[in-house]
Amino acid sequence: MKKKINLLREFSIPLMAGVLFAVVWANLAPAGYEAFDYGHFLGPFSFHFVTNELFMVFFFGIAAVEITQSFLPGGDLNPVRKAVNPLLSTCGGVLGPVAVYFLLNHFIGSPAFANGWGIPTATDIALAWLVARIVFGNNHPVISFLLLLAIADDGIGLAIIAIFYPDPTVPVAPLWLFLTLVGMLAAFLMRKSGVKSYWPYLALGGSASWFGLHEAHLHPALALVFIVPFLPHPWRENRHLFEADPRDRSTLARFEHDWKVTVDFGLFMFGLANAGVAFSGVGTATWLVLVSLVLGKTLGIFAFGSIGRMLGFPLPDGMGTRELLVAGIIAGIGFTVALFVAGEAFTDQVVQGAAKMGAMLSIAAAFAAWMTAKALKIRRIP
Numbered sequence: 001m002k003k004k005i006n007l008l009r010e011f012s013i014p015l016m017a018g019v020l021f022a023v024v025w026a027n028l029a030p031a032g033y034e035a036f037d038y039g040h041f042l043g044p045f046s047f048h049f050v051t052n053e054l055f056m057v058f059f060f061g062i063a064a065v066e067i068t069q070s071f072l073p074g075g076d077l078n079p080v081r082k083a084v085n086p087l088l089s090t091c092g093g094v095l096g097p098v099a100v101y102f103l104l105n106h107f108i109g110s111p112a113f114a115n116g117w118g119i120p121t122a123t124d125i126a127l128a129w130l131v132a133r134i135v136f137g138n139n140h141p142v143i144s145f146l147l148l149l150a151i152a153d154d155g156i157g158l159a160i161i162a163i164f165y166p167d168p169t170v171p172v173a174p175l176w177l178f179l180t181l182v183g184m185l186a187a188f189l190m191r192k193s194g195v196k197s198y199w200p201y202l203a204l205g206g207s208a209s210w211f212g213l214h215e216a217h218l219h220p221a222l223a224l225v226f227i228v229p230f231l232p233h234p235w236r237e238n239r240h241l242f243e244a245d246p247r248d249r250s251t252l253a254r255f256e257h258d259w260k261v262t263v264d265f266g267l268f269m270f271g272l273a274n275a276g277v278a279f280s281g282v283g284t285a286t287w288l289v290l291v292s293l294v295l296g297k298t299l300g301i302f303a304f305g306s307i308g309r310m311l312g313f314p315l316p317d318g319m320g321t322r323e324l325l326v327a328g329i330i331a332g333i334g335f336t337v338a339l340f341v342a343g344e345a346f347t348d349q350v351v352q353g354a355a356k357m358g359a360m361l362s363i364a365a366a367f368a369a370w371m372t373a374k375a376l377k378i379r380r381i382p
Contacts, residue, residue, distance in 0.1 A: 012126045014264060015336065018271025019360065026276035033276045051273040052343065053220055057210065058263050059270070060158060061224030063125070065256045066151050068229045075237040085308040085315055086145055089301045089324075090152040093331050094121045096300015101292040113285050116345045116355050118164055120292035122157040122337035123150040126264075131330050131366040135373045137380035141316035142323050149301070149331060157337050161219050165344035170217045179212030180226055187230035198231055198255040205230070219344065231255055267336070274339045275360060281353035289342070289358025294332040294365045301328035322376045329372055332365035 025033045041047040069075055097120035105113050128150045129143070136142045166172045187205035195201070202224070210223035233252035305324045309315060315324060338359035346352040 012130060012267070015126070015267035015271050018268035018273075019275040020271075021268075022272045022274070022276040023279075023360075027278055030278060037273060037276060047269075048273050051269045052340070053214075055266050055269055056221035056340065057206070057223050058259050058266070060221055061228055062256060062260055062263050063151065063154055063158075064225045064228035065252060067155055068233070068252065069237050070148065070151065072233070072237040073235065078237075081313070083148065084313040085305060086148040087152055088308040088313065089145075089305040089328075090149050090156070092300030092302070092304025093123065093149060093153050093297050093328070094156050094300070096298075096303070097121055097292040097296030100296035100299070101288055104288050104291060109284055109288055112348070112351065113288055116285060116288060116342070116351075118157070118160045119289050119338050119341045119345055119355055119359060120296055120334055121153060121160060122334055122341060123153050123297070123331045124333045124335035124337065125150040125154060126267075127333045127335055127363070127366070128330050131333065131369060132327070134366075135326060135330065135369050135380070136323070136378070137382045140323075140381040141318045142327050145316050145319060146327050146330060149327070153331075154337055157341065158222055158225055161341060161344055162213075162222055165219070165341065166217050169347070172218065173216050176212050176216035177218075179215070180209045180223075181212075183208030183210075183212065183223075184226050184230065187227045191230050191232055196232060196251055198251050198258075201227055201231055201251070221340075228252070228255070270336065270339075274343055275356065277353040277356045277360070279357075281350060282357050283350070283354035285346075285351050285354035286358040286361065289334070289338070289355050290361050290364075293334045293338065293358070293362040294329070294368065297332040297365075298325070298328035301331055318381075322378055326369050326373050326376070326378060329365055329369040332362055332368075334359045334362045338362065 022033070037048050038046045042050050071078055098117050101117045101120055102114075105117075125147065128146055132140075132143050132146045183205040186208060187201050190200055190205070205227040206224055209226050210220045213223055214220040231250075231252040233250045234248065238248075302325050305315065305328075306321070319327075339356055342352055342355040342359055346355060
């Protein structure tokens with residue numbers, strides 16, 4: 001049973017099932033889907049609110065765990081020189097899609113689509129990891145490189161959401177961010193006092209952070225990003241990204257262990273809440289997002305990764321120019337975070353739906369990466 005559950009998680013089956021269910025429902029019975037998504041689901045709260053404002057707190061919290069661990073001594077982003085090329089490639093993976101988006105929007109779009117530039121900046125961590133393993137094999141050095149890149153650019157994506165996509169109907173109230181700072185202070189003091197359970201950190205620090213962001217009219221799903229780094233953890237990291245260390249019983253490790261399965265299967269809710277797009281909704285925003293993701297990511301990552309090599313910051317051993325190109329294509333799979341940003345970037349439901357369709361169609365980058373790897377005769381390492 002445990003093996004079957006792990007397979008479901010590894011292949012992102014809950015997320016894909018939620019997406020498929022939402023697309024079918026939204027096209028066969030759009031009125032019913034709309035009533036379910038935005039009707040009362042949990043007391044006065046809609047399913048959309050429960051998913052995007054509450055559940056996604058834990059999704060981004062798990063991402064924050066990986067980022068925190070990566071920066072510890074022995075982690076994949078420590079020392080800094082070790083991470084320079086992946087981080088340079090990350091910059092390319094953000095700037096490339098933004099440049100392509102604005103260029104395309106100038107020629108085929110309109111000012112109404114300009115706010116969607118942040119959508120193609122994100123890479124879906126889970127799907128990129130899955131596709132990379134299929135294309136390169138389980139033990140290829142590209143896997144760690146791509147995961148570092150995906151986590152780093154999702155970190156940038158979190159900042160983009162917080163800074164550039166506040167609720168357009170309500171002005172930002174920055175004074176409320178003091179409450180988020182109070183939550184961080186509470187977490188710091190609990191750590192100094194030796195509190196080992198993660199529940200007080202979530203209940204006190206997380207709640208204060210959530211309400212601070214919510215009342216400041218910034219996205220509260222980012223609440224735990226400010227709290228997770230304070231959870232007690234070893235001073236040194238002994239594993240790679242997404243590898244479990246059974247010896248690590250720290251508060252940070254236990255939080256990830258206890259919530260990761262819930263988050264993985266909860267992505268069914270995320271797909272159901274955010275992917276209900278009618279096929280008739282394909283439009284200009286679809287192509288802006290899709291081309292920016294697939295082409296912009298590839299060009300940006302390949303260019304900046306190559307520049308890093310020329311500056312003396314090498315790619316991982318066993319990874320060359322061909323592998324860098326294919327990694328850039330795989331990073332064009334936006335999906336989860338791109339769907340999330342699309343929901344924040346546009347208030348017009350038609351434009352939002354078209355942009356979400358572009359994010360979903362970016363799964364085509366998986367096939368493009370596989371074909372390119374075959375053409376370049378890249379050897380898999382099982």
